[in-house]
Amino acid sequence: MYxxxxxxxxPDGMCTTYLAALIAEALEAGxxxxxxMRLIRLNPNVPWKTRGNAGVCIEFDGDMEFASxxxxxxxxxxxxxxxENTNPGFAVCAKKPAPDFYYQALREFCTVxxxxxxxxxxxxxxxxxxxxxxxxxxxxxxxxxxxDKTYEYLAYRKPEAFGTPRVFDAESIRESAEATFPHVWxxxxxxxDKPVCIPHGKDPVLFGIxxxxxxxxxxxxxxxxxEEVSRFVIWETNQGTDAHMLSFTGEFLEGRSYVFDGTVTAxxxxxxxxxxxxxxxxxxxxxxxxxxxxxxxVRELLEGxxxxxxxxxxxGVIHVEKFCLRSPAxxxxxxxxxxxxxxxxxxxxxxxxxxxxxxxxxxxxEPVYTKRILSAGWYEVPPDARxxxxxPVCRISx
Numbered sequence: 001m002y003x004x005x006x007x008x009x010x011p012d013g014m015c016t017t018y019l020a021a022l023i024a025e026a027l028e029a030g031x032x033x034x035x036x037m038r039l040i041r042l043n044p045n046v047p048w049k050t051r052g053n054a055g056v057c058i059e060f061d062g063d064m065e066f067a068s069x070x071x072x073x074x075x076x077x078x079x080x081x082x083x084e085n086t087n088p089g090f091a092v093c094a095k096k097p098a099p100d101f102y103y104q105a106l107r108e109f110c111t112v113x114x115x116x117x118x119x120x121x122x123x124x125x126x127x128x129x130x131x132x133x134x135x136x137x138x139x140x141x142x143x144x145x146x147x148d149k150t151y152e153y154l155a156y157r158k159p160e161a162f163g164t165p166r167v168f169d170a171e172s173i174r175e176s177a178e179a180t181f182p183h184v185w186x187x188x189x190x191x192x193d194k195p196v197c198i199p200h201g202k203d204p205v206l207f208g209i210x211x212x213x214x215x216x217x218x219x220x221x222x223x224x225x226x227e228e229v230s231r232f233v234i235w236e237t238n239q240g241t242d243a244h245m246l247s248f249t250g251e252f253l254e255g256r257s258y259v260f261d262g263t264v265t266a267x268x269x270x271x272x273x274x275x276x277x278x279x280x281x282x283x284x285x286x287x288x289x290x291x292x293x294x295x296x297x298v299r300e301l302l303e304g305x306x307x308x309x310x311x312x313x314x315x316g317v318i319h320v321e322k323f324c325l326r327s328p329a330x331x332x333x334x335x336x337x338x339x340x341x342x343x344x345x346x347x348x349x350x351x352x353x354x355x356x357x358x359x360x361x362x363x364x365x366e367p368v369y370t371k372r373i374l375s376a377g378w379y380e381v382p383p384d385a386r387x388x389x390x391x392p393v394c395r396i397s398x
Contacts, residue, residue, distance in 0.1 A: 001032075001059070001060050001061065001062055001064060001067060001092060001093070001094055002057055002058070002059055002060075002092065002093055002094075002096055002142045003023070003027075003057065003058040003060065003067050003068075003071060003090065003091070003092045003142075004055055004056065004057045004058075004090065004091050004092075004137070004138035004139060004140075004141040004142040005019070005020060005023075005055070005056055005071060005075065005088070005089065005090040005091075005134065005137075005138050005141075006054070006055035006056070006088070006089055006090075006134040006135075006136070006137025006138045006140075006141065007050060007086055007087050007088050007089060007133060007134030007137060008075055008078065008079040008080065008086065008088045008134070009050050009051060009080055009086065009203065010050055010080035010082075010083035010085065010086045011050065011051065011083070011201065012080065012083065012202060013080060013162065013163070013201075013202040013203055013204075014078060014079070014080050014203060014204070015156075015203040015204050015205055016054065016055070016056055017039060017054075017056055017154055017205070017233065017235065018156050018203070018204040018205065019074055019075065019078050019079070020037065020056040020058060020233075021037075021154075021156065021231055021233050022074055022078070023058065023070055023071055023074050024037060024058050024060075024233070025231075026070050026074065027058070027060055027062060027066075027067060027070060030062070030066055030070065031062065031063075032060045032061060032062025032063070032066070032067065033060060033061040033062065034058060034059070034060045035059045035060055035061065036057075036058075036059040036236060037056070037057075037058055037059075037233050037234070037235050037236065038056065038057040038058075038059070038141060038144065038146075038235065038236045038237065039054055039056055039141075039152060039154075039235035039236070039237040039239070040054060040055050040056065040057065040102070040137075040140060040141040040144045040237070040238055041053065041054045041106075041237070041238055041239055041243075041244075041388045041389045042054065042055065042105045042106050042136075042137060042140055043105060043106060043107060043108065043109065043244060043255070043256075043257075044244060044257070044312065044387050044388070044389060045255040045256070045257065045312050045314055046109065046255070047255075048085060048133065049085075050083070050085050050086055051201075052388055053137070054137070054141075054388070055134075055136075055137030055138055055139075055140050055141030056141055056235075057138075057141035057142050057144070064092050064093075064094060064125055065125070067092045068090075068092045068125045068127075071090040071092065072090065072127060075088050075090060075129070079129070081129070081130070086130070087128070087129060087130040087131045087132060087133040087134050088128070088129045088130070088134040089126070089127065089128040089129065089132055089133065089134025089135035089136070089137070089138045090126065090127060090134070090135075090138050091119050091124045091125070091126035091127075091135060091138045091139055091142060092124060092125045092126070093119070093122050093123065093124035093125070093142065094122075094123070095122045095123065096122075096142060096143055097118050097119075097121070097122050097139070097142065097143040098143065099143050099144060099145040100143075101114070101115070101118050101139055101140060101143055102140045102141075102143045102144040102145065105136055105137070105139075105140035106140070106144075106238075106243055106244055107244055107245075107246055107256060107257070108255075108256060109255065110136045110140075111136075112128065112131070112132045112133060112135055112136060114136075115135045115136045115138075115139045116135065118139055118143075119135070119139055126138070144238065146236070146237075146238050146241075146243075148238075148241040148243070149236055149237065149238060149241070150210060150211065150212060150237050150238075150239050150240045150241065151210070151211055151212070151213060151214050151216075151217050151234055151235065151236060151237060152208050152209065152210045152211075152217065152234070152235045152237050152239060153208070153209040153211075153214075153217040153218065153220070153221050153232060153233075153234050153235075154205055154207075154208050154232060154233055154234075154235060155205070155206045155207050155208075155221070155226075155229045155231075155232040156204045156205060156206060156229065156230050156231050156232065157204050157205070157206045157227070157229070157230060158227075158228060158230040159204075159230070161227065162202060162203075162204055163202045166198055166199075166206060166207075166226070166227065167226060167227035168195070168198060168206075168207070168224070168225065168226040168227070169224075169225035169226070170194075170195055172223055172224050172225040172226075173187060173188055173195040173197065173198070173223075173224060174188050174195075175223050176188075176209075176220045176221075176222075176223035176224055177190075177220075179219075179220075179223060180211065180216060180219055180220040180223075181394065182394035182395070183211055183212050183213070183216040184209060184210065184211035184212075184216050184217060184219075184220040185210055185211070185240070185383070185392045185394055185395070186210050186240075186383040186386065186392065187209060187210075187220060188383075189382050189383045189384050191292075191293050191382050192292065192293075192382060192384065194384075196383045196384050197209055197210075206226060206227065206229060207224065207226065209221055210237075210239060210240060212395075214234050217234060218234070238389065239388045239389060240388075240389070240390070240391050240392055240395060241389065241391055242259070242310065242389065242390065242391040243389060244257045244389045245257050245258065245259045245310060246258050246259070247259060247260075248260035252283070252313040252318075253313065254313060254314065254315075254316075255312075255313070255314065256312070256313055257310075257311065257312040257313070257321075258309075258310075258311065258312075258313060258318070259308065259309070259310050260280075260308070260309055261306070261307070261308050261309075261326075262280035262281035262283065262306075262307060262309065263280065263281060263304060263305065263306050263307070264278060264279070264280055264301050264302065264303050264304060264305040264306075264307065264329075265279045265280065265281055265282055265303060266278055266279035266282075266303070267301070267302070267303060268298050268299045268300075268301050270295075270299070273289055274289040274295070275287070275288045275289050275295075276295045276298045276299060277317075278298060278301055280307055280309055280318075283317075283318060284316070284317045284318070285309060285311065285317065285318040285320050286317050286318065286319055286320060287320050287381075288319065290384075290385050291320075291381040291382065291385045292382055292384075292385065293382055294320075294379070294380070294381045294382060294385070297374065297379045298320070300372065300373050300374045301325075301374070302328075302329045302331055302372070303329065304329030305325060305327070305328055305329050305374075306325075306326045306327035306328075307323045307324065307325060307326065308323060308324040308326060309323045310322045310323065310390070320381075321380070321381060321386070321387060321390045322378065322379060322380035322381065322390065322393065323378075323379055324377070324378050324379075325374055325375070325376050325377060325378075325379065326376065327376065328372060328374060328375065328376055331372060335367075335370050336348075336355060337355055337364050337367070339357035339359070339360065339362040339364075340362055340364065341357065341360050341361070341362035342357065342359055342360045342362060344357050344358055344359040344360065344362075345357075345358060346358070346362070346364060349363065354366065354367075355367070378393040378396060379393075380392065380393045
C-alpha cells in the first residue's frame with residue numbers, strides 16, 4: 001500500500017514530514033507494517049508552494065480503509081487550515097501509478113483534475129481539502145521513481161519546544177561536517193562559518209542531515225549535541241539529484257528549470273540590491289543577492305567563457321544554481337611589478353620603456369602578467385542558498 005500526503009504546513013508552523021511521522025506511528029500501532037518513508041521534492045518554481053514544495057509517501061503493508069481514516073484524522077487535527085495557501089490532500093492506493101505524473105509535477109505544472117483522473121484510474125481512496133491542491137503532491141510522491149536518490153535524517157522536537165529557539169552546540173555540527181563530507185553535505189557552511197542543517201522557523205524540525213546513505217547520515221548525527229529529540233525518520237529522497245532539470249531544446253518556458261551550454265556574451269554587472277547579472281548567448285542570467293559569495297565568482301566571468309549553466313527560468317531570466325566553466329577565455333591581465341631592488345611599487349617609465357621604481361633606481365623592462373582567478377571547473381551557490389533538488393558539486397563525479 002502507498003499513502004501520500006501533502007500541503008499540511010504553513011510558514012507559521014507544522015511540517016508535512018512530521019505529520020507523516022505521526023501517521024506512520026499510528027499505522028504501526030494499528031497493526032500495519034511501515035516499509036519505507038519517502039520525501040519527494042517537486043517543481044521549486046510553483047508560485048503557490050507553502051515552503052519547500054514536497055510531498056511524502058508512506059509505503060506499508062496493511063488495510064487501505066484504516067490508513068485512509070487515520071490520515072484524515074491526523075490531517076484534520078494538525079493541518080494548518082487557517083493559512084490561505086495550505087490546501088491538504090491525501091491518497092491511499094494498492095497499485096503504484098506510472099511515474100509520468102511525478103515527472104510532470106517535478107518539472108512542469110499539474111492540475112487537481114489531472115491528479116484525480118490518475119487516482120481514479122488505480123482505484124485510490126483519496127480526499128482533498130479546501131481547493132484540494134495537496135492531492136497533486138500526494139500523488140506525485142506515491143508514483144515517484146528515483147534512479148538517483150539520497151537520504152535525509154530529520155529529527156523532530158518535543159511539542160512543548162515548538163516555536164522556541166532551538167538548542168544545539170554549533171561546534172559539534174562543524175565537527176560532524178568535517179568528519180563526514182562529502183558523503184554528507186549541507187550540514188555546515190564553511191564559507192559563512194555557520195550551520196545550515198538547523199531550520200529557523202516554528203516548524204517541528206530540529207535538524208536535517210542529508211547524505212548518500214542511511215549509514216552516513218546516522219554517522220553524522222552521532223556527532224551532534226542538541227536538545228532532546230522526540231522522534232526521527234530517515235527519509236528516502238530525490239533531494240540533491242538535479243531531477244528537476246530539463247535539457248534545453250530551443251525555448252525557455254516560464255517556471256521550468258534547465259541545464260544548457262553557452263558562451264558568455266555580456267560581462268557581469270552588479271544591479272541594484274546587489275544582484276549580479278550576465279548573459280550567456282544573449283540569455284540574461286542572475287546570481288541573486290542571497291547567493292552571497294557566489295556572486296564574487298560570477299563577477300570573474302569574461303566574454304568568451306564557455307559554460308554549462310543550471311538554473312530556473314523565472315520572470316524572463318535564469319536564476320543560476322550552479323555552472324561549470326568548461327573552457328575559460330584566455331586572457332592575462334598586465335599588472336605593475338614590484339621593484340626587484342627594494343620591493344617597492346613600480347610605475348610605467350613611458351611607452352616601450354618598461355617600469356621604474358618610485359623609491360629607488362630599480363628598473364624592469366618587461367611587464368608582468370597575472371592569470372585569471374577562475375579556472376575550468378564547477379562553481380555553485382553556498383549551502384544556505386541551495387535548492388533542495390539541486391545536486392551539490394560534491395556529488396558530481398565528472
